[in-house]
Amino acid sequence: MIRTVPETGSTNADLLARIAAGERIPEGDWLVADRQTSGRGRQGHVWFDGAGNFMGSTVVHLGAHDPAAPGLSFVAALAVYETVLPHIAQPHDLMLKWPNDVLARGAKLCGLLLEREGDSAVVGIGVNLVSAPQIEGVRTCSLADFGPAPSRDAFAADLAVSFDRELGRWRQFGLEPLLNRWRAAAHPPGTSLRVRGADGTAVSGTFDGLEPDGALRLRLEDGTIRPIHAGDVLLEG
Template identity: 60%
Template sequence: MIRTVEETGSTNADLMAMLSGGEYLPEGDWLVANRQSAGRGRLGRVWNDGAGNFMGSTVVRPGPGDPPPSTLALMTGLAVHEALAAFVPQARALWLKWPNDLLLDGAKIAGILLEMAAGTVIVGIGVNLAAAPDIPDRAVASLADYGPAPDRDAFAAALAASFDRELHRWRSAGLAPLLRRWQSAAHPVGTPLRVLPPGEDVLEGRFAGLSQDGNLLLELADGTQRTVHAGDVLLASAPH
């Protein structure tokens, strides 16, 4: 079920409040906003989107035997990639970027925010369909930059369906196939990256794939590999 509200601060915050209040939220239900005034991205960034874009949240209830909840960011990225690919011109490059962004021709077109509440993972997704917000330190894009923007409700239905499929694969097939498929949809191995780990200096290197548990592998200039567990990742050649 997809429930739409005209305007809210944040669909993630709304689901968080429902869970905190003891409300049961089933998997497969979505809350989608026409306008969002207090949207949030990773690392505390403001990410407010306007009419015509997709702004929505759903929940996942991890259970025994499921892969680590942190890998839901990768799973969600694949779901968004699948839904977006149907609307992207074939000549354009749609890439996943670790841990939870999608890039169109090197510019951010979608982002994902995971939060935990009462043992439940809230999955928030923002996709620039009709317009891209003005982010001074990031290259951003929307589908409308390349042609007519898709209908938001049609996109929401496509995303809900792809998310359901990827969630089933995540549970039934395990982590290894997910990591292979994620890497095949990401920017190529060898892509120059700048990584800002929390509390550390900037790291520069090249994308070397993913570790067995889904962390970023960065090949440094001296040929050694660094496993990155958290941080802000930028394409080295993109505006930042």
């Protein structure tokens, strides 16, 4: 079920509060807002509020036999990628950037934020359908830049189906097949990257694939590999 509201602070915050209050929100339910006044991204970034864009959240209840929860980042990224792909004339224009950004011709098209409340994970997704924010130092785009953009409600319905499918694959087959698909859609090995941590420090290197748990393998200038588990990744060059 997809429930829409005209305005809220944050769809993620709303679902987290309902879970914390003891409500059992069914998997497959989505909360979608026409407008968010306090949307958030990773590491405290502002989540763009553009009319006509998709802004919504859903819940995954983590079971004892599920793969490790951080893998949901790749579930969400692939769900968005597969939903966006039919709206891009040239498939090679679309690319995934670690951990879960979807880029079109190198510009940021979406943002994802995963948050935890007990044994439940709230997955927040924002996709620029008709307009894109102006972010200093970051190229952004919308689907409208590549052709007719889908309506928000049609996109929401397609995304809900795609997310459910990827979630089922994750539970049935584990993380490895998803990582293989993610690699196939991502920037190639050897791509120059700059990773900025939450404390503001940055390190540069080249993309050397993924660890089995999904961590980024960053090859430093001296040839050593540094696993990256969190941080903002910028493509260089």
